[in-house]
Amino acid sequence: MPRGRPRKENAVLQRFTSLASGFAAQIEREVRAQIARAVQSEIAEMSRRLFQGGKTSGAVKVERTATGRPRRKLVMECPVAGCKNQSRGPRFSFFCQEHGESLSAADKKAALEARKARLSGAKTSGKGRRGRKRKSA
Numbered sequence: 001m002p003r004g005r006p007r008k009e010n011a012v013l014q015r016f017t018s019l020a021s022g023f024a025a026q027i028e029r030e031v032r033a034q035i036a037r038a039v040q041s042e043i044a045e046m047s048r049r050l051f052q053g054g055k056t057s058g059a060v061k062v063e064r065t066a067t068g069r070p071r072r073k074l075v076m077e078c079p080v081a082g083c084k085n086q087s088r089g090p091r092f093s094f095f096c097q098e099h100g101e102s103l104s105a106a107d108k109k110a111a112l113e114a115r116k117a118r119l120s121g122a123k124t125s126g127k128g129r130r131g132r133k134r135k136s137a
């Protein structure tokens with residue numbers, strides 16, 4: 001039978017494939033188990049150190065940023081030029097109490113736009129990349 005060979009090869013290939021996939025699955029299971037064990041012991045060790053450090057010694061300080069760098073200070077200044085009052089946050093469009101009450105909506109918008117222009121001008125100064133040219137009319 002000339003048709004016997006390809007079928008046989010096919011069967012061998014299939015067997016090999018199933019063997020290989022079974023092997024891969026086994027490896028995967030073992031690796032997963034090892035990783036799980038490693039993670040578990042690591043977590044246990046970490047929590048032990050944390051609790052010990054918090055209770056007995058001041059050597060371990062938890063309240064540090066992940067990067068160790070100081071936090072960036074938020075700029076919370078009134079957008080009106082020259083005004084050094086502290087802004088009241090996003091709910092008040094970042095204006096200080098004085099300007100938030102005295103300025104009209106249009107004036108506030110103008111002040112915000114002016115500040116935006118000031119800030120972006122400071123950032124891109126010297127590079128001349130402002131105002132991209134458009135091809136279309």
Ligand SMILES: [Zn+2]
Pocket residue numbers: 078079080083084085095096097098099100
């Ligand atoms: Zn102000």
